[in-house]
Amino acid sequence: MGEKSVKKKQYILNTARKVFMEKGYSAVTMKDIVDACEISRGGLYLYFGSTDELFREVLKLESEETDDTFAGQIGENPTPSDILAVFLKEQKKELLHKGDSLTIAKYEYLFANSEIPRKDNYLRKQFETGVKVLTKLFESGNEAGEFSCEDPAGTARNFMYVIEGLKITSQTIGITEQTVDKELMFLMQGLGITN
Amino acid sequence: MGEKSVKKKQYILNTARKVFMEKGYSAVTMKDIVDACEISRGGLYLYFGSTDELFREVLKLESEETDDTFAGQIGENPTPSDILAVFLKEQKKELLHKGDSLTIAKYEYLFANSEIPRKDNYLRKQFETGVKVLTKLFESGNEAGEFSCEDPAGTARNFMYVIEGLKITSQTIGITEQTVDKELMFLMQGLGITN
DNA sequence: GGGAAAAATGAAAAATGTGTCATTTTTTTT
DNA sequence: AAAAAAAATGACACATTTTTCATTTTTCCC
Numbered sequence: 001m002g003e004k005s006v007k008k009k010q011y012i013l014n015t016a017r018k019v020f021m022e023k024g025y026s027a028v029t030m031k032d033i034v035d036a037c038e039i040s041r042g043g044l045y046l047y048f049g050s051t052d053e054l055f056r057e058v059l060k061l062e063s064e065e066t067d068d069t070f071a072g073q074i075g076e077n078p079t080p081s082d083i084l085a086v087f088l089k090e091q092k093k094e095l096l097h098k099g100d101s102l103t104i105a106k107y108e109y110l111f112a113n114s115e116i117p118r119k120d121n122y123l124r125k126q127f128e129t130g131v132k133v134l135t136k137l138f139e140s141g142n143e144a145g146e147f148s149c150e151d152p153a154g155t156a157r158n159f160m161y162v163i164e165g166l167k168i169t170s171q172t173i174g175i176t177e178q179t180v181d182k183e184l185m186f187l188m189q190g191l192g193i194t195n
Numbered sequence: 196m197g198e199k200s201v202k203k204k205q206y207i208l209n210t211a212r213k214v215f216m217e218k219g220y221s222a223v224t225m226k227d228i229v230d231a232c233e234i235s236r237g238g239l240y241l242y243f244g245s246t247d248e249l250f251r252e253v254l255k256l257e258s259e260e261t262d263d264t265f266a267g268q269i270g271e272n273p274t275p276s277d278i279l280a281v282f283l284k285e286q287k288k289e290l291l292h293k294g295d296s297l298t299i300a301k302y303e304y305l306f307a308n309s310e311i312p313r314k315d316n317y318l319r320k321q322f323e324t325g326v327k328v329l330t331k332l333f334e335s336g337n338e339a340g341e342f343s344c345e346d347p348a349g350t351a352r353n354f355m356y357v358i359e360g361l362k363i364t365s366q367t368i369g370i371t372e373q374t375v376d377k378e379l380m381f382l383m384q385g386l387g388i389t390n
Numbered sequence: 391g392g393g394a395a396a397a398a399t400g401a402a403a404a405a406t407g408t409g410t411c412a413t414t415t416t417t418t419t420t
Numbered sequence: 421a422a423a424a425a426a427a428a429t430g431a432c433a434c435a436t437t438t439t440t441c442a443t444t445t446t447t448c449c450c
Binding site: 107111114121161174186187 | 218219221222294299302303305306307309316319322346349352353355356357358359360361363364366367377378381382
């Protein structure tokens, strides 16, 4: 591990992320991180003081990466249909990567830290942002004549609940690509897509 | 603790259930159960060998109770609408009891035990049963002229994903009764209820 | 109420995890 | 290349949890 300190921190974070994806949140110990990183015990504490701190940084890292990925996939002057397609494609990709997702760890973390104020609730903000973004998307889709969605806000909320349901079942009881496709198709029917 | 052995086992199980509801699955230790039950260290091991074994028995217990509760609420000659109403009422009740549910613990358990064969996957069976029951319900509702649901199987699956989504968000990011009602209403619109 | 069987106890060994710090290794500076 | 600074190590003291088991307490039957 002859890397510089910033790189090493990054390396620890990436390795920790894999550990959280494999074991969830509450089952992970500092020892697990130490073993996975193949660094010394004291070395880890130089960078992070607890699994909690580590996890919060992993969340931050992931959030940034997700935003970048999404932005990178949307071309110039996208139509509502284009944006929806990218959104669903990204969701589907995450859905099908069983055991390669932070979904369970995130929910465990929130459950174990239920005292954290609403405003700092990362997943909550993400969920609400999702609802808002989809609502606007459906509204502009209506205006553009691409969708005919009677209740954009309700439909957006419904989308988000289905996606959370799919994510959690995918990580635990399993799901096939075919089933994901069927369900996403079902959702899209609610948009009354006209093209 | 002067109780007989069968009663004591039951008592431990009920107490353990509360612990799992409070702390989830992977964060719970045998010590937590011992402390909550106010029994001796060794005493617990006389009945259960691990948190894993305890949790499986709690699941079994809960499954039986849920079936009983549901059956007890359905009167004679119920119409499809009656059954749906009981189903949604029960789901809503579970949804709103934050911190008083095994939802998180169940998913943690499955995630931590992802090697268990599909056929023994309790939540998976429950999910599939839910889809089947709702499908039949929607079909008979169509026949009775109470619903007009184009795709009973798809709608049933969609219902179940939404319910899982609601359950998990309710336990972690929080949800109001109003939001639950809105979402359940949204679902019911998909049934084209005619009455 | 005496004695055998069953149930329960809690002390303690073994295993695992935490956080610290004196020391060593590596890097940087002069 | 020597000195200083920075980074990294891993052994250690402490805490927690698991699991066992010799002993005690309770129950139950005659």
